Each structure stands twice: as C-alpha cells, then as structure tokens.
Amino acid sequence: MRIGILGGGQLARMLALAGTPLGMRFMFLAPEADACAASLGTHLQAPFTDQDAWATLATGADRVTCELEHVPLPTLQYFHQRGLLAPSDEAVAIAQERLHEKELLNRLELPTAQYAAVDSAADMASALAITGLPAILKTRRMGYDGKGQAMIREPGEALAAWHSLGEVPAILESVVPFERELSIIGVRGRDGVCRFWPLSENRHRNGILRLSLCRPGNPLQALAEKYCERLLVALDYVGVLALELFQCGDELFANEYAPRVHNSGHWTIEGAVTSQFENHLRAVAGLPLGCTEARGHSAMVNFIGNMPDSRQLLDIPGLHLHSYGKSAAPGRKLGHATLCGATAEQLAKNTERLIELADAAEGAPPHA
Ligand SMILES: Nc1ncnc2c1ncn2[C@@H]1O[C@H](COP(=O)(O)OP(=O)(O)O)[C@@H](O)[C@H]1O
Ligand SMILES: [Mg+2]
Structure with missing residues (x-):
C-alpha cells in the first residue's frame, strides 16, 4: 500500500520506519528542502497549497494522513473528498482552533480549564472574570511547543499579554494547578475498534516536552481511556489520537x-507490543490493530537544540537512539532516546544519566 503523508518531519520519518516492514511505501508532501523523512520515500517539495502537488499525491498514494495538524483546510478537504484522508478533515480542523477544540471537549463532558474567547482588548476583562487569575492567553491557531502563549498573573498584565501575541483571536484559560501532566494515546480502526496505550507521564520545560515515562498500572487509566474513547467515537476517528491531560488528585x-x-508516545516504539506509528498506519490502511500493551516501564528523553554525543549515549546499557538527521537550532527537536526495563527502579539510574547528557548538550552551542 502507498501512503501519502502531509508533512515530512520526524513523525513522518518514524511512520515510514514503522510501515516499511509492512510493505508500505511513502510519499511526503512537505515544503522544506531538507525534510528529514525524505530519505525514506518520495519527497514532493511544494507548499501545502500547491494544487499540482495535491494531484500528484492523490495519484501516488492509496491513503493520505498527516503528521502535523497545521495543514491548510482546503488541502485536507481535497484528500477527504477523494476518500483518501484519515483522520478526517473535520477531526484535524477542530484541533487547529483552540476555541473549537475546547467547545468540543466540553460538549463531550470532558472536564477542562475555565475558558473564554478573546477577540479584542475589550474582551479581556469579561474573560478574566470567567477564568480568574492566574490565567494563560493562547492564540487560537498555529500554537505548538508552548509558542503563542502568555501567562497573566496580575490584572495589570492582561493588555501586555494581548499585545505580545500580536492581537490575534485568542482564548483565555484558567491555570490548572496540576500535579502531573499525562497523555492518553488511543487508536481507532476503520471498523470502530479502539485501543489505548498505558498513560504517559510528561514533563515539559519552556513549553517543550522533555521526558515521558510509561509506568503501567496508573489508577487513572480507565478514566483517561473513557475520555479518549468519547473523543474518538464523536469524531468517527480513524488513526492515532493523543489527548493531553492535567491530573489533579483523582481528577x-x-x-x-x-x-x-x-511525541509522548515515542516510547511505544520499543516499549509496547505495537508502536503508535505502526498502529496509526494499520488504522489508516484498514488493517487489524496490533496489541497496545506495554512490555514494561519506559522512559523517553527528547534532545532539543543540540544532540548529545552518540558514543556517550550508546554507552548507556539498553538505550535506543533516534537521531532525526535534522540540523541543530535552539528549541528544535533533533532526536530522542528510550530506555525500557521491568521496573521503574531498574530504569532510574540510566534515565538520570540520559537526562544529564541531554541537558549538557542543550547548554552547549549548536554544532556548526
Ligand atoms: N490551562 C493550563 N493550565 C496549566 N498549564 C497549562 C495550561 N495550558 C497549557 N499549560 C502548560 O503549557 C504547556 C503547553 O500548552 P498546550 O496547551 O499543550 O499548547 P501546545 O500546543 O504548545 O502544546 C502544557 O503542556 C502545560 O504544561
Ligand atoms: Mg500541548
């Protein structure tokens, strides 16, 4: 089967790495010349809005999916209308717009932060009355890795926050005093079968994911699965979907x-019976889904801005290294590594060493 992917970054690369043993072939539509997935298939280098490229992809692929949500809606609609796209244009479009996304979550009775739309400076006072302080102002569109966000701690900071985001449509959210950030990754097949991986526990710095831990047996697993399934069913979803969660006590x-x-599911490559990448492709292709059980405990660390020395990394027993082949730049995700073990204790020492190497590399100037 020929799979077209909108986007050519590391997620597309890992999809191709997972699908190649299944006999799949890949074509990537990605505007950048140095798309890191390119070596694993055919790269159509064109803007997402290029209609000739759409036609080439529609001819060259039996199914089309995306590795990033910020693909223009007309592009998604083109492939949707031809019966090629999974997940649907609607599922992606809602995730592109934070207000629509929060409205859907609330309609499905998934608890969220208090929120209000902000379309002008004048909206700020009434929005703050709903959320209280502290609050986070976020652009409704194009945010990722914590970009397009401003924290408001005092009423006097509200206007500065509005200006700092460029006075674009925004959403104000109350700050959830979470103990932990979790994510549940689910997959739904074309036949409606849903499966879920064990919860990931995620630590961020400067809005970017640093560390994901899989510790199977979390007592909140069933609740998280219930919420994720509601979303998968409501969207008539096909493929992998990740739901980011804040844990407050048992809520x-x-x-x-x-x-x-x-990103919080990268540990599934080595740490689960079937990875998120393989199951996404199985779902998109209409194949039976694989088992989502964890093989044990896992820890995944991102390399941001600069790669650690691979000799030092590979010196850590059992380490699985993923270097995406991207050029170094501050704040850029360049690779990750995963450690797996039978127990959390078994992993702790090596994980500490891995984090140390990742932090040291990030502090160093990028390679020339
Ligand atoms: N309402 C909130 N309360 C507390 N922390 C938040 C809230 N919204 C975002 N954050 C923090 O900021 C991070 C990035 O925000 P998120 O909404 O996930 O945007 P992005 O699309 O950039 O991932 C979250 O992982 C979390 O650490
Ligand atoms: Mg997020």
Whole structure:
C-alpha cells in the first residue's frame, strides 16, 4: 500500500520506519528542502497549497494522513473528498482552533480549564472574570511547543499579554494547578475498534516536552481511556489520537488533543507490543490493530537544540537512539532516546544519566 503523508518531519520519518516492514511505501508532501523523512520515500517539495502537488499525491498514494495538524483546510478537504484522508478533515480542523477544540471537549463532558474567547482588548476583562487569575492567553491557531502563549498573573498584565501575541483571536484559560501532566494515546480502526496505550507521564520545560515515562498500572487509566474513547467515537476517528491531560488528585482535565502520532508516545516504539506509528498506519490502511500493551516501564528523553554525543549515549546499557538527521537550532527537536526495563527502579539510574547528557548538550552551542 502507498501512503501519502502531509508533512515530512520526524513523525513522518518514524511512520515510514514503522510501515516499511509492512510493505508500505511513502510519499511526503512537505515544503522544506531538507525534510528529514525524505530519505525514506518520495519527497514532493511544494507548499501545502500547491494544487499540482495535491494531484500528484492523490495519484501516488492509496491513503493520505498527516503528521502535523497545521495543514491548510482546503488541502485536507481535497484528500477527504477523494476518500483518501484519515483522520478526517473535520477531526484535524477542530484541533487547529483552540476555541473549537475546547467547545468540543466540553460538549463531550470532558472536564477542562475555565475558558473564554478573546477577540479584542475589550474582551479581556469579561474573560478574566470567567477564568480568574492566574490565567494563560493562547492564540487560537498555529500554537505548538508552548509558542503563542502568555501567562497573566496580575490584572495589570492582561493588555501586555494581548499585545505580545500580536492581537490575534485568542482564548483565555484558567491555570490548572496540576500535579502531573499525562497523555492518553488511543487508536481507532476503520471498523470502530479502539485501543489505548498505558498513560504517559510528561514533563515539559519552556513549553517543550522533555521526558515521558510509561509506568503501567496508573489508577487513572480507565478514566483517561473513557475520555479518549468519547473523543474518538464523536469524531468517527480513524488513526492515532493523543489527548493531553492535567491530573489533579483523582481528577483529569483535558487540555488539547493531537490528531496524529504524538511525541509522548515515542516510547511505544520499543516499549509496547505495537508502536503508535505502526498502529496509526494499520488504522489508516484498514488493517487489524496490533496489541497496545506495554512490555514494561519506559522512559523517553527528547534532545532539543543540540544532540548529545552518540558514543556517550550508546554507552548507556539498553538505550535506543533516534537521531532525526535534522540540523541543530535552539528549541528544535533533533532526536530522542528510550530506555525500557521491568521496573521503574531498574530504569532510574540510566534515565538520570540520559537526562544529564541531554541537558549538557542543550547548554552547549549548536554544532556548526
Ligand atoms: N490551562 C493550563 N493550565 C496549566 N498549564 C497549562 C495550561 N495550558 C497549557 N499549560 C502548560 O503549557 C504547556 C503547553 O500548552 P498546550 O496547551 O499543550 O499548547 P501546545 O500546543 O504548545 O502544546 C502544557 O503542556 C502545560 O504544561
Ligand atoms: Mg500541548
């Protein structure tokens, strides 16, 4: 089967790495010249709005999916109308717009932060009356890795926040005093079968994911699965979806969903019976889904801005290294590594060493 992917970054690359043994072939529509997935298939280098490229992809692929949600809606609609796209244009479009996304989560009775739309400076006072302080102002569109967000701690900071985001349509959210950030990754097949991986526990710095831990047996697993399934069913979803959650005691608040494979699920490549990448492709292709059980405990660490020395990394026993082949730049995700073990204790020492190497590399200037 020939799979077309909108986007050519590391998620597309890992999809191709997972699908190649299944006999799948890949074509990537991606505007950048140095798309890191390119070596694993055919790269159509064109803007997402290029209609000739759409036609080439529609001819060259039996199914089309996306590795990023910020693909223009007309592009998604083109492939949807030809019966090629999974997940649907609607599932992706809602995730592109934070207000629509929060409205859907609330309609499905998933608890969320208090929120209000902000379309002008004048809206700020009434929005703050709904959310209280502290609150986070977020652009409704194009935000990722914590970009397009401003924290408001005092009423006097509200206007500065509005200006700092460029006075574009925004959403104000109350700050959820979470103990932990979690994500549940689910997959739904064309036949409606849903499966879920064990919860990931996620630690961020400067809005970017640093560390994901899979510790199977979380007592909140069933609740998280219930919320994720509601979303998968409501969207008549096909493929992998990640739901980001805030844990407060035994409650879960939904933050946002990603209509695609997700960074917090990278541990599933080595740490689960079937990875998120393989199951996404199985779902998109209409094949039976694989088992989503964890093989044990896993820890995944992102490499941001600069790659650690691979000799030092590979010196850590059992480490699985993923270097995406991207050029170094501050704040850029360049790779990750995963450690797996039977127990959390078994992993702790090596994970500490891995984090140390990742932090040291990030502090160093990028390679020339
Ligand atoms: N309402 C909130 N309360 C507390 N923390 C939040 C809230 N919204 C976002 N954050 C923090 O900011 C991070 C990035 O925000 P998120 O909404 O997930 O945007 P992005 O699309 O950039 O991932 C979250 O993972 C969380 O750490
Ligand atoms: Mg997020």
